[in-house]
Amino acid sequence: MKSGDTFRRDTLRFVLAAIQREGVDRLQATIERLVAEGKDEASRQAHIAEHRPSDLDDVGVLDVLQKQAKMRRDSTLAFRKGDRPELAAKEEQELAIIQSYLPTQMSDAELRSIVERVVAETGAAGPRDMGKVMPKVLAQTKDRADGKKVAGLVGAMLKEKASS
Numbered sequence: 001m002k003s004g005d006t007f008r009r010d011t012l013r014f015v016l017a018a019i020q021r022e023g024v025d026r027l028q029a030t031i032e033r034l035v036a037e038g039k040d041e042a043s044r045q046a047h048i049a050e051h052r053p054s055d056l057d058d059v060g061v062l063d064v065l066q067k068q069a070k071m072r073r074d075s076t077l078a079f080r081k082g083d084r085p086e087l088a089a090k091e092e093q094e095l096a097i098i099q100s101y102l103p104t105q106m107s108d109a110e111l112r113s114i115v116e117r118v119v120a121e122t123g124a125a126g127p128r129d130m131g132k133v134m135p136k137v138l139a140q141t142k143d144r145a146d147g148k149k150v151a152g153l154v155g156a157m158l159k160e161k162a163s164s
Contacts, residue, residue, distance in 0.1 A: 011098070014068075019056060019060075022063075030047070031048070065098055068098050073095060105145060106141060111153060115150070122136065124161070125162060126158055133158065
């Protein structure tokens with residue numbers, strides 16, 4: 001705030017609001033679950049006070065950041081298709097700020113290496129084996145590679161393997 005970077009400030013405020021909204025949503029879901037279980041008001045309050053579902057842990061915050069980054073990527077594509085380069089540029093700037101708070105993404109070489117290893121381990125022979133490969137690759141690349149990118153690489157590698 002002191003630096004005067006209003007764009008960064010506004011982006012971070014929006015992300016913090018999304019994090020708080022997720023906390024409130026989780027609290028509401030917990031209350032609804034407890035009501036469905038037939039818990040009375042006192043036991044619901046005790047459970048909520050003990051577990052604090054409105055406080056997100058690091059994993060929850062990371063999940064919100066990833067959702068926000070995905071929204072920015074999708075918006076950028078939509079604005080480019082709609083011939084709105086100024087809005088696409090704004091979304092890309094916001095994405096850069098959000099990504100600075102996410103774990104470093106894997107390089108294409110690292111990702112390719114993991115996919116090749118998992119394909120060999122599972123004995124996948126073609127695209128129909130994508131269901132065997134994807135969960136194992138995603139478990140190893142968690143938070144460090146975009147799911148669409150992983151799926152595209154796995155699909156291409158399995159097609160290549162089937163045709164050879």
